Amino acid sequence: MTINSTVQNDKLHVWHHLTQHKAFETSDPLVFVSGKGMYVKDINGDEYLDATSGGVWTVNLGFGRDEMVNAVSDQLSKIPYFAGSFGTEPAADYAKALTDIMPGFERIYYSNSGSEANEKGYKMVRQRAHFYNGGKKHKIIYRDRDYHGTTISTLSSSGHLQRKKHYGPFTPGFVEMPHCCCYRCPFNKKYGECNIECAHALEDVIKNEGPDSVGSVILEPITAGGGVIVPVPEYFPIIESICKKYDVLLHIDEVVCGLGRTGKWFGYQNYNFQPDIVTSAKGVAAGYAAISVTVTSAKVFELFKEDPGNPDSYFRDISTFGGCTAGPAAALQALNIIKRENLLKNVNEMGNYLKNKLFELQDKHQVIGEVRGEGLLCGIELVKDRSTKQPLDEQDVTAVAGHCLQNKVMIGRTNRSFENNNNVLLFSPAFISTKGDIDLIIEAVDNALKEKT
Helix, strand or coil, rough: CCHHHHHHHHHHCCCCCCCHHHHHCCCCCCEEHHHHHHHECCCCCEEECCCCCCHHHHHCCCCHHHHHHHHHHHHHHHCCCCCCCCCCHHHHHHHHHHHHHHCCCCCEEEEEEEEEEEEHHHHHHHHHHHHHCCCCCEEEEEEEECCCCCCCHHCCCCCCHHHHCCCCCCCCCCCEECCHHHHHCCCCCCCCCCCCCCHHHHHHHHHHHHHHHHHEECCCCCEECCEEEECCCCHHHHHHHHHCCCCEEEECCCCCCCCCHHHHHHHHHCCCCCEEEEEECCCCCCCCCCCCEEEEHHHHHHHHCCCCCCCCCCCCCCHCCCCCCCHHHHHHHHHHHHHCCHHHHHHHHHHHHHHHHHHHHHHCCCCCCEEECCCCEEEEEEEECCCEEEECCCCHHHHHHHHHHCCCEECCECCCCHHHHCCCEEECCCCCCHHHHHHHHHHHHHHHHHHHH
C-alpha cells in the first residue's frame, strides 16, 4: 500500500470524528502510522510531540510499549472472548487488582467505552428506583460544563450545549445543576468569601425536583473537556453530605481522570469523600485495548441480589464487547507498569513542573486569564481582557493550537462544546513525560501565543 493510496482511502472512505470533511477536498487528513514514547509519526515521516495522550487523554503510558502489546497478544492466544455472563481469568484478576486500590468498592461491570460505562450506572439507578420507589426515584442530576458521553442518554446528561445540538429530543429525567468554576462563578462570588454555593446548589435542585424523585448525581471529579475545572477542597464533602441526606447515589465519572491522570489512582481520591459508583475508560488500558469499567460499592451491588425469586431482580444488562479479554489483560498490565515505574510520583512531579511553566507563560502573555490543573491534566483559559474575562474567540484559540501542530507539537482545546467559552487550551501528556518534553510543549505554546494572539 502506497502513501498516496492510504491517504486517498482515508479521504474517500473514513468518516472522522468531530471533523468537517469539506476541508479534505483541498487538503489531506493527518494520518499516523507509528509512535514511540511521547512521539507519533505521520505517513509522511514527520514526528509530533504528543501532549494529548492520543488526542483524548488515553495513551497514558506512551506509545510502543512492548510489554502492553505482549500482554494483549498472550491473552488473545489463550482465549480472546467469552460473553460476560461467564468468567475469564483476566477479568477476575483485574477486578481484584482494581478494587484493591479503591477502598470501599467491591464490584466491576465491564463494557467497552466511557459512554457505555456511564449508561450502566444510569441503568442501575433506574432499576433501583423500580425496586424500591415504584420507578419514581429515577432522576439523575448532572453539572453544567461536565461531559459524560456521546450516546443519547449520556448526551442528555451533558453540559456541553454544542455537542448536544441537533441530537434531541433527549432522554427525560436528567436535570442540570451549576458548574463549580471559581474563575467564572455562576453565583458571582469569590472563593474565601463565599459559602460554596456551587455545591449547596445540589440541595436546591433536589428540593425543586422533589427528593423522592432524584436517584443519583453524576459529576466529573475534575471537569476535563469542559475546561479543566478543579473544585475547591470543600466542594465534594458538601456534595457527599447532601447525597446522604436525600438517599441519592453519588456517581463519579473518572473516564478522563481515572488510573493516575491527576496524580492519584482516581480523581476523587484527591478529595475527602466516598462515591457509590465510579466509571472509568480512556486510560484504563492506556489505549492498548478497548475497555471501560463501572465500579460499585457493595451497597449498590447487593441491591441486585436481594430477591432471587424475582426474575426481574438482577441487573439485566449486557455489553457484548465487555466480554473481550484483551481489555482487562491490558488494564492489569497498565496497572502493574504504573506501580513498577512509580508513575504516579512522576505525574505529580511533572504536573507541578508543567503548571509552574504555564504560570510563567501567564506572566508573559496577558491573553492567559487563568492556569488550572491537577497532575498532568492542565488547562489555560485565554481571554481578550483579564479585567473583563471576555473569552478569546474560538477561532483564535483554534489558531493557537493549529500553530503548535504546524510546529510538530500537539495540544488540545475545548472543541465546539459551549456557545461562548471554547477558550481553554488543554494539556494531558503521558505519565512518562520528562522536563525536556514539557519544555518543548511550553516553547511551542509560547511561540503560538506570540504569533496568534
